[in-house]
Amino acid sequence: MFGCVLPGKPVLTNLQQVDETHAVFYLGHPAEINHICVFLLGTVPFPDGYAATVHMHWPGRGFQLLGMLSNEKPSAIFRVRGSFSGAGQAAFSAAASSDPSDFNAMLGLAIEPLAAVQEQCAAGTGASSSALTKQLDPTALAERIVKHLFNYLSSFATSGSAVTPETYVPMGAITKWYESFLAKIKAGGTGFLEREEN
Incomplete structure (x- = not known):
């Protein structure tokens, strides 16, 4: 249902379904990620009245809300560089430089009622x-x-x-x-x- 692209990389196909309404992409080398593009594949639309919140999980920082996808907005590009605090970034960079393969970021998708998604985005929680x-x-x-x-x-x-x-x-x-x-x-x-x- 979802696709993900990091600039200069092939389309990610490692979507892992957590449960019926949650899925994640595991992203290697998170220190190199500046932007991320997330989109609906177009094969399966959201059920009427539903959309998805898009979250980024940085090691040591937890999930932060980036935005949303819906049938009316089937794709989005998010700038993720600088979306976490300086203190977290310093620790994150030091950890990533020791062995980047050991520290994966995750892109999380949560399918929820459209009203709840819009409310979360309007509140600007997380990275937003x-x-x-x-x-x-x-x-x-x-x-x-x-x-x-x-x-x-x-x-x-x-x-x-x-x-x-x-x-x-x-x-x-x-x-x-x-x-x-x-x-x-x-x-x-x-x-x-x-x-x-x-």
Whole structure:
């Protein structure tokens, strides 16, 4: 029912069914994973009113919610690099460098009622909420949001005349930024704001 691709690797076929509603992919060399693509194979759709949450399990960190798949959204690409805290990353990297084959990450899929899946994703639990929302105070988060807006709008700025050296931005650009920003928040929480700082 599910497929998984890591960039530069062949399609993973090692899906292990845990029970009727849970399955996992075992992922070797987790320190090398930056992005992961998960998709429905198209052979068996979800039953009406059901979808799947997608979770990543890092050694020593447990499962973290990445997002969801549904019949309306049959595939998704998740950035997983940087979705765990710095302290965990240091320990994880040290352990992985000793013998990467001994430390597998897992990609977990849980089939649940659509309403429950949407609620979990909206709550932004696990990796979706990111260490950013746990570590940043509201002022720092607001600062990153404003910086994101400024960087986006800078590409639309036009200069005034020689008489008025002011810069102008079309109102439509602000609307586009707002819609795009909300879509990113809904899809994966605020983690993208932290990644843009790197």
